Amino acid sequence: MRYYSTNKQSDKVDFREATIRGQAPDKGLYFPEQVPQLDKGFLKQLKSKTKTEIAFEVIRPYVGDSIAEADLFQICEHTVNFDFPLVKVTDAISSLELYHGPTLAFKDVGARFMSRCLGHFSKNNKREITVLVATSGDTGSAVANGFLGVEGVKVVILYPSGKVSKIQELQLTTLGQNITALEVDGTFDDCQQMVKQAFTDAAVNEKIFMTSANSINVARWLPQQFYYFFALQQWKGEEAPVISVPSGNFGNICAGLIAAVSGLPVKHFVAACNSNDAFVKYLEGGKFAAQQAVATISNAMDVGNPSNFVRVLELFNHDFEKIKSFISAFRIDDAETRNTIARVFKQDNYLLDPHGAVGFAALKKYLERYPSEKGLFLETAHPVKFENVVSESTGVAVPIPAAMQEILQHKKSSIRIKASYEELQNYLLK
Numbered sequence: 001m002r003y004y005s006t007n008k009q010s011d012k013v014d015f016r017e018a019t020i021r022g023q024a025p026d027k028g029l030y031f032p033e034q035v036p037q038l039d040k041g042f043l044k045q046l047k048s049k050t051k052t053e054i055a056f057e058v059i060r061p062y063v064g065d066s067i068a069e070a071d072l073f074q075i076c077e078h079t080v081n082f083d084f085p086l087v088k089v090t091d092a093i094s095s096l097e098l099y100h101g102p103t104l105a106f107k108d109v110g111a112r113f114m115s116r117c118l119g120h121f122s123k124n125n126k127r128e129i130t131v132l133v134a135t136s137g138d139t140g141s142a143v144a145n146g147f148l149g150v151e152g153v154k155v156v157i158l159y160p161s162g163k164v165s166k167i168q169e170l171q172l173t174t175l176g177q178n179i180t181a182l183e184v185d186g187t188f189d190d191c192q193q194m195v196k197q198a199f200t201d202a203a204v205n206e207k208i209f210m211t212s213a214n215s216i217n218v219a220r221w222l223p224q225q226f227y228y229f230f231a232l233q234q235w236k237g238e239e240a241p242v243i244s245v246p247s248g249n250f251g252n253i254c255a256g257l258i259a260a261v262s263g264l265p266v267k268h269f270v271a272a273c274n275s276n277d278a279f280v281k282y283l284e285g286g287k288f289a290a291q292q293a294v295a296t297i298s299n300a301m302d303v304g305n306p307s308n309f310v311r312v313l314e315l316f317n318h319d320f321e322k323i324k325s326f327i328s329a330f331r332i333d334d335a336e337t338r339n340t341i342a343r344v345f346k347q348d349n350y351l352l353d354p355h356g357a358v359g360f361a362a363l364k365k366y367l368e369r370y371p372s373e374k375g376l377f378l379e380t381a382h383p384v385k386f387e388n389v390v391s392e393s394t395g396v397a398v399p400i401p402a403a404m405q406e407i408l409q410h411k412k413s414s415i416r417i418k419a420s421y422e423e424l425q426n427y428l429l430k
């Protein structure tokens with residue numbers, strides 16, 4: 001399989017090169033030259049397959065010759081070695097819980113897959129790879145956890161001091177081994193700016209081989225398809241489900257769309273958005289206009305200019321009618337999100353996090369129009385990660401899961417630096 005850049009100014013590359021580079025040199029996103037078609041027999045036997053077998057079968061054509069099959073199978077096994085339960089919430093709506101990974105984030109799957117791929121590629125590399133990443137919280141911990149102990153890869157994470165939650169900070173700063181946390185006296189934007197500057201610094205690039213663990217990386221984007229297969233594996237409806245995806249950068253929903261185009265039976269997709277509604281407006285009017293992001297209680301979806309929008313266009317050859325036939329979109333504001341958390345807890349005894357609540361509310365709106373259909377939404381975060389909002393809405397404290405209890409016992413270890421590029425440069429060059 002070869003990947004072209006959506007800006008069409010860079011050379012085509014294989015999976016290995018696309019993973020190592022992250023973004024194409026022309027600043028486009030890599031996109032597969034063809035969407036592979038799934039074997040009908042595989043779909044028929046979905047229910048009897050293991051999670052690893054499904055993951056392997058789905059990702060193999062995208063990886064091509066870049067990784068030998070036995071190695072890829074092991075990578076898949078490691079990537080999906082936790083649960084993805086589909087839980088019934090109401091008669092018509094189920095929840096696919098994606099928060100049972102090591103950092104309770106749905107981004108665990110992409111981060112685990114990408115880290116093992118990079119580790120594999122660096123085996124034949126003489127030079128160690130340094131993954132440099134700025135985080136406002138969740139992405140950093142999923143990436144750090146994914147890369148922990150991977151040989152030939154070093155991870156340097158920048159996070160804004162005092163601006164991540166206590167649990168998030170412990171998730172970043174207590175791992176040790178090949179993970180270093182730089183605690184920056186500044187904001188997330190400062191961290192991101194410093195990382196960007198490092199990538200363009202000739203002196204640093206000469207000394208160390210760097211890559212980013214950005215969410216646009218194909219090795220983080222494509223394995224998100226697995227969720228949709230795990231959903232279908234557990235689906236008991238006669239007809240294919242409507243699937244609602246809480247969306248920010250649109251990487252997750254775009255992975256679902258590519259799975260559907262390759263043959264997975266999905267009735268329709270719902271893009272569940274918070275007040276950052278550029279995509280909702282696009283579907284209403286056919287024109288896309290980037291927005292300034294606004295802050296909401298589902299903050300992992302606070303994106304005004306979704307980076308994977310261009311992949312959605314590419315997948316459907318920029319055909320607006322076709323896109324509309326696959327996807328509907330709804331905007332759910334904070335008040336409605338809080339009401340949804342409260343109502344679903346009271347009526348259905350199910351605890352939603354704010355992101356899942358946007359997914360639930362959007363799906364409910366869609367099913368009001370099409371009452372004979374049934375669906376599921378992706379629950380992308382554990383409610384405990386948004387304990388304030390959730391307990392305020394329900395009036396009940398969120399129990400802390402065992403995995404989080406444990407981390408509270410660990411001691412933080414970080415290197416404190418000022419929000420100046422010089423300090424990062426010094427650290428990288430030393």
Ligand SMILES: *Cc1c(COP(=O)(O)O)cnc(C)c1O
Nearest residue numbers: 247248249250251252300380381
């Ligand atoms: C990242 C994230 C999302 C949004 O996913 P995209 O692929 O960016 O659309 C939704 N919910 C949670 C909890 C997230 O961390």
